[in-house]
Amino acid sequence: MDVSIVLVSYNTAELLPESLRRLHDSPGRFSHETIIVDNASRDRSADYVRTYHPECRLIENSENVGFARANNQALQWASGRYVLLVNTDAFVEPDTVEKTVAYMEAHPNCGILGVKLVAQDGRLHSSVRYFPTPWNIFLQRTGLQRFFKNVRMVDDMDWDHASVRHCDWVPGCYYLVRRTVIDRIGLFDPRYFLYYEEVDQCLAARNAGWDVVFYPFTKVVHIGGQSARKFEGAELVTRVGPELEALRIESELLYFRKNHGLAATWLNMLLTTLGDTYIALKRLRRRHAPAGAEAGAKHVALAWLIFARTRWGSRPTR
Numbered sequence: 001m002d003v004s005i006v007l008v009s010y011n012t013a014e015l016l017p018e019s020l021r022r023l024h025d026s027p028g029r030f031s032h033e034t035i036i037v038d039n040a041s042r043d044r045s046a047d048y049v050r051t052y053h054p055e056c057r058l059i060e061n062s063e064n065v066g067f068a069r070a071n072n073q074a075l076q077w078a079s080g081r082y083v084l085l086v087n088t089d090a091f092v093e094p095d096t097v098e099k100t101v102a103y104m105e106a107h108p109n110c111g112i113l114g115v116k117l118v119a120q121d122g123r124l125h126s127s128v129r130y131f132p133t134p135w136n137i138f139l140q141r142t143g144l145q146r147f148f149k150n151v152r153m154v155d156d157m158d159w160d161h162a163s164v165r166h167c168d169w170v171p172g173c174y175y176l177v178r179r180t181v182i183d184r185i186g187l188f189d190p191r192y193f194l195y196y197e198e199v200d201q202c203l204a205a206r207n208a209g210w211d212v213v214f215y216p217f218t219k220v221v222h223i224g225g226q227s228a229r230k231f232e233g234a235e236l237v238t239r240v241g242p243e244l245e246a247l248r249i250e251s252e253l254l255y256f257r258k259n260h261g262l263a264a265t266w267l268n269m270l271l272t273t274l275g276d277t278y279i280a281l282k283r284l285r286r287r288h289a290p291a292g293a294e295a296g297a298k299h300v301a302l303a304w305l306i307f308a309r310t311r312w313g314s315r316p317t318r
Helices: 016-025 045-052 067-074 096-106 134-142 179-185 197-207 228-233 236-283 289-309
Strands: 003-009 032-038 057-060 082-086 090-092 110-118 174-178 211-222
Touching: 003 016, 003 045, 003 067, 003 096, 016 045, 016 090, 032 045, 032 067, 045 057, 067 197, 082 096, 082 179, 096 110, 096 174, 096 211, 110 197, 134 236, 174 179, 174 197, 179 197, 197 211, 197 236, 236 289
Parallel strands: 003 032, 003 082, 032 057, 110 211
Antiparallel strands: 082 174, 090 211, 110 174
């Protein structure tokens, strides 16, 4: 088998028909299989796959095990020389899979590949990224990056999006990885429930000598955040917002502690506190200042709570 296509579904039944339709012919001359991991969806996603796509291998989880673990589950069934991870809200072009696999065939040191991501209206999304650091995250959150022009920001839209280039990491919504890379370094660290899993693997791949490549000669329409909007069945504007932010903070702490040590993790916490304080002071100069200041205080409290629960970023909470 050339390509094993893996999708993790979580309450996105309305997206599966279009997603699978687009994926069906995209591999072109390359043989492929499709594996779908359903993370305990409540919208009958699994029923749809069983009824309309019996050719797909379906793995049904009794609970939401997170993005990293769900993708890892598919590996025991994946027989492809390449593994393609695709979000259910990422719609490929007719040539996307064939072109990207062909590129990797021609470039044996390319371990991980991503493509140009666009919104439904055609606007370019950040598709090629630098590794996060406590400093560049602080600058981006506070808007102070304009005073530090030489600092590489995680989402830098000044990247050249028109030519093939090596990069630090690519987003996981379309993520083509060579099986030999997985066999050597593993796929995703299961401690990441959501966020940072692809950052962590790209760092490991680069440290092992593989190239991470941005390929611009095809595109993927990425709606974005569809599973997140239905996290635990709540509305994004109510409980999901804090839930997702808690997951992001936790993954960030796990990433820094694992890859950069305790000192970097503490620095991240101190800069998070400083950043929230700075943002709150800015809001005090505007209308509705009390609400803005309160939001900053809550974010700081949440970050330090998760810092304690993860034992300074050394273990996950779930």
